[in-house]
Amino acid sequence: MSDDIKDHLQENHSENDSIELESSEASSDAPAVETAVEESSLETSPIDSEEDDLEKIRIIASDEELAGDTPDSNLVEPPPEAETEDVVTASREELKPAIEALLFVADEPLPFKQLSKVMGNVRDEDVKAAIDELVADYENRGSGLEIREIAGGWRISTRPQNHEFIRKYLKSRPSARLSLPALETLAVIAYKQPITIPEILEIRGVTSSSAIKTLLEKRLIVTKGRKETVGRPMLYGTSREFLIQFGMKDLTELPSIEDFEDLTQ
Missing domain, CATH: 1.10.10.10 (Winged helix-like DNA-binding domain superfamily/Winged helix DNA-binding domain)
Structure with a gap:
């Protein structure tokens, strides 16, 4: 780069009632039908008693199943569960290593909001606290890497003092x-x-x-x-x-x- 250019640059920086009534009247006849069935069953011969008992069980079971389908049923089905996105929430102990792993594999700096969403909607403050601790950890162990804030996000980078060696490695x-x-x-x-x-x-x-x-x-x-x-x-x-x-x-x-x-x- 020419000296003139360098000098120049250094200067600047929402129901229908009748249907319910008919349903109610129809259901009120049900006990009479069941009573007639039971009285008739008492007159049967002892030989057929076992088969009759089984038949009554089947009838009662069938009636119970039908009753469950009527509007007058006291059985209330639970509402269907709402579909939700898969959420992976990290505990405090998992936060630091998880963030470190995300920063390592990311192709570009990751902002607080993106890290918070990936971690299961962790508060931005907790993400920041974890990053601050990671920054200190890297500094205290004299690592050749560091966690830096770059272009509105965070990234694992190499330390400047190692750039000369990196340049030699990448010179091809x-x-x-x-x-x-x-x-x-x-x-x-x-x-x-x-x-x-x-x-x-x-x-x-x-x-x-x-x-x-x-x-x-x-x-x-x-x-x-x-x-x-x-x-x-x-x-x-x-x-x-x-x-x-x-x-x-x-x-x-x-x-x-x-x-x-x-x-x-």
């Missing part, structure tokens, strides 16, 4: 790198946003259309409306993806121009 991944023009353009946008293409041209001294296209494809920058001036040119600024890729909580954590250049290598 050129596709992750930006060309010098794209890097210079991103730096100008990051430190001078919102900014228009003509303004970027004025600072860099060369056209930046190709670099702008690359940065948009990588989702490192987004449009921020139009500038109220002649021609109303499009304004550009850095995206949430930019904060995630560079491990920043917000734009107040932008490093110096030199350090920013190192982060992209």
Whole structure:
């Protein structure tokens, strides 16, 4: 990145009654029918008594089943259970390790609301307390990892002092790198946003259309409306993806121009 660009950037940051009556009258005749059946059964020969007893049991059982289907039945079926979503609620003891595991497998920073929902609607305050304890745990054991607030969420990240070793390990991944023009353009946008293409041209001294296209494809920058001036040119600024890729909580954590250049290598 040229010294002129560095110098320039360092300046800025809802029932029917008759039906019920008929049903009631019909049900009132039921005792007489049952009595006639019982008296008739008493006149039967002893030989058939066992079969009659079994038949009466079947009749009574049938009557009870039918009675259960009538509106006059005293049997009340419980209402069907409402369908609910599967909820997994974590206890206080499970909270910390569960959150740590979620942060480890997540592809992007997880905000309090999302962590609370996944944990079974745990209060945001309890989630925050668990994260604070995790942050302290990582710090106290001298881990090469840390839990940081990045772009409105929380993420497990590597510590800055280990970045040099990580860069050496990842140096075989050129596709992750930006060309010098794209890097210079991103730096100008990051430190001078919102900014228009003509303004970027004025600072860099060369056209930046190709670099702008690359940065948009990588989702490192987004449009921020139009500038109220002649021609109303499009304004550009850095995206949430930019904060995630560079491990920043917000734009107040932008490093110096030199350090920013190192982060992209």
